Amino acid sequence: MKTISITVAFTVTLLSQIILPNTHTHILQFKELYGWKKTKISSTFKRYLSQLPNHHPIKKFSKSKKLDISKEKNIKQFIETHFKPVLISDSKYKPLITGYHVMICKGSRKKTAIYNTPIHRYIPKHPWYNKKTHTEILKGDFGPEESIIAWLKDPIDRYFLMVQGSGIIRFQDGTEQTIQVEKGNGYSYTSISQYMIDKDYITEEERNGPFIKAYLHQHPRKQLEILSQNLSYIFFKEISHDSIRGAANTALTPLESIAIDKSIYPYHSLFWIEADIPKKTHSYINSIKKDHHSFLAIGLDRGGAIKGPQRADIYFGKTHDAEWQAGHMKDRQGRLIYLKW
Numbered sequence: 001m002k003t004i005s006i007t008v009a010f011t012v013t014l015l016s017q018i019i020l021p022n023t024h025t026h027i028l029q030f031k032e033l034y035g036w037k038k039t040k041i042s043s044t045f046k047r048y049l050s051q052l053p054n055h056h057p058i059k060k061f062s063k064s065k066k067l068d069i070s071k072e073k074n075i076k077q078f079i080e081t082h083f084k085p086v087l088i089s090d091s092k093y094k095p096l097i098t099g100y101h102v103m104i105c106k107g108s109r110k111k112t113a114i115y116n117t118p119i120h121r122y123i124p125k126h127p128w129y130n131k132k133t134h135t136e137i138l139k140g141d142f143g144p145e146e147s148i149i150a151w152l153k154d155p156i157d158r159y160f161l162m163v164q165g166s167g168i169i170r171f172q173d174g175t176e177q178t179i180q181v182e183k184g185n186g187y188s189y190t191s192i193s194q195y196m197i198d199k200d201y202i203t204e205e206e207r208n209g210p211f212i213k214a215y216l217h218q219h220p221r222k223q224l225e226i227l228s229q230n231l232s233y234i235f236f237k238e239i240s241h242d243s244i245r246g247a248a249n250t251a252l253t254p255l256e257s258i259a260i261d262k263s264i265y266p267y268h269s270l271f272w273i274e275a276d277i278p279k280k281t282h283s284y285i286n287s288i289k290k291d292h293h294s295f296l297a298i299g300l301d302r303g304g305a306i307k308g309p310q311r312a313d314i315y316f317g318k319t320h321d322a323e324w325q326a327g328h329m330k331d332r333q334g335r336l337i338y339l340k341w
Helices: 001-019 042-051 057-064 072-082 136-138 155-164 192-198 209-218 220-227 319-328
Strands: 023-027 085-090 096-100 103-108 117-120 149-153 168-169 176-184 235-238 257-260 269-280 290-299 312-314 336-340
Touching: 001 290, 042 057, 042 072, 042 290, 096 319, 103 155, 117 155, 117 235, 136 312, 149 155, 149 168, 149 176, 155 168, 155 209, 155 220, 192 209, 192 220, 209 220, 209 319, 220 290, 269 312, 290 312
Parallel strands: 096 312, 103 168, 257 290
Antiparallel strands: 023 085, 085 336, 103 149, 117 149, 168 176, 176 235, 257 312, 269 290, 269 336
């Protein structure tokens, strides 16, 4: 009976902080986490502590306990003592773990016959930005010249750049410009993949970034119809540093940083992720192999499509393989386990 009362008290506290209607909370034991004993977590936990503000209670507490973070055993004991693994499910949003990456696009500083699709920065209080939709911009309402950061080859590159939320524009002279999302146009993100499935353009198995991108390139007459389903439009900002930062304004690390539903979980939260990660085989370049991974992750980002307690987006980085992995990352059986302090 004593154990039950402790669990209930903890659940009530958790519910008052982060749980929305239609959710179910299940408190786990660390022995129930796949790979917990064998997986190395020290580098992620060190980065986690270094990224926390100095006034954060976890950082203060770890210092007061003189935690030796050089030893894997000490870190795991600390987490097992002071954190609770919590699995939160939801009847409204289906579980899904996906991936994202830093997209690298060829671009031009000036509009040309080849580079004729603009990406925009946000100019405060400018009337052009008043609820401007993606469809209007697709149809040629490009806005003021000073709002244009660069010109890309086509609306497909721009759409996927908006989905990823950050990218690198590689200009013809060899220079590069890193950009990140600054502001949306006020419309909620709508997935074009569901529309394409409903119209029998693609199947559920074909619902991945590389296939959708190829389909749009192969069917130019359908581009406006399909891309217009998403009214949301992203305005970017240019950044001078090389490191890509998430919405928490913290540098992202591949296969460690994740995007989460900010309405449920706070930034800088720790998570345990169990998911099948896609991997190219060496024998067949187009075949997909999935290895089951479990790892410690930090919630540092958010996204318009990230809704629900079992929804996460894993950051894969900015390599060519990262683009492939992120595009094929789709696990509906994986688990996002919140490590609550």
